[in-house]
Amino acid sequence: METDHTVVERRLLDRALRPDTVALDAGCGRRTRLRDYRDRIVRLVGVDADDDAGRANPHVDEFVHADLDEALPFGDASFDLVYANFVVEHLARPQQAFAEWHRVLEPDGTLVLLTSNRASPFLRGGDLLPHRLRLLIKRRGAGVEERDVYPTHYLANTPSRLAEATAAAGFEPVAVELVGTAHRYGARIPGAAAVLRTVERMLPAARRSTIVAAYRPLPVRNV
Ligand SMILES: C[S@@+](CC[C@H](N)C(=O)[O-])C[C@H]1O[C@@H](n2cnc3c(N)ncnc32)[C@H](O)[C@@H]1O
Numbered sequence: 001m002e003t004d005h006t007v008v009e010r011r012l013l014d015r016a017l018r019p020d021t022v023a024l025d026a027g028c029g030r031r032t033r034l035r036d037y038r039d040r041i042v043r044l045v046g047v048d049a050d051d052d053a054g055r056a057n058p059h060v061d062e063f064v065h066a067d068l069d070e071a072l073p074f075g076d077a078s079f080d081l082v083y084a085n086f087v088v089e090h091l092a093r094p095q096q097a098f099a100e101w102h103r104v105l106e107p108d109g110t111l112v113l114l115t116s117n118r119a120s121p122f123l124r125g126g127d128l129l130p131h132r133l134r135l136l137i138k139r140r141g142a143g144v145e146e147r148d149v150y151p152t153h154y155l156a157n158t159p160s161r162l163a164e165a166t167a168a169a170g171f172e173p174v175a176v177e178l179v180g181t182a183h184r185y186g187a188r189i190p191g192a193a194a195v196l197r198t199v200e201r202m203l204p205a206a207r208r209s210t211i212v213a214a215y216r217p218l219p220v221r222n223v
Helices: 005-016 033-037 051-056 094-104 121-128 131-142 159-168 182-186 192-201
Strands: 021-026 041-048 062-065 079-085 105-116 171-179 210-217
Touching (some): 005 105, 033 041, 041 051, 094 105
Parallel strands (some): 079 105
Antiparallel strands (some): 171 210
């Protein structure tokens, strides 16, 4: 079982990136791991509905304040890469977002996304907890700041729902990997990470907590 989503992400990005990639970080927030790929990304645009977070992001060349659930202010085929790191779970209209990502991608571009798998018992269990307790676990366990916790909808957040939603928007999967990342929530609690990793190892792949995937856009006539 792969337990590091960034390792899988690197494999998919290495395949997707060309020397002169123009990239869109959809839901860029305050930081982006695409900063580590600037040797191949000549222009990096970030989009986010949280204006403060996006403006504070030091890694993007341009920040655009926009709602991913609506039409995006970019022309067709503007980007070689659309990247969304833990954003899909927050979308109220993922179908609309995927359709826009398809529209703004070059025909030979790639969508790379990482998102939570709602089919994971850790995710389902977490949802049953009161909001304050979930915040506490995110803060104490994984070191997430409260201002970086956003409402979730999980509308395209099982392997099958994500497959349906991306296919309906005209994407074909290049790679879809299930990664065991529940240990992140125990990172700051002695012994907890090892227990979470062991439990997650016993689960079927489809129930691991994080989906890391790459897709290519199909021509519109095939959609
Ligand atoms: C968990 S954070 C991830 C931020 C960043 N991608 C990262 O890796 O640190 C989710 C981000 O998605 C953004 N987001 C959620 N729904 C959005 C929407 N409908 N339109 C634009 N941004 C959205 C939030 O504002 C937030 O910055």
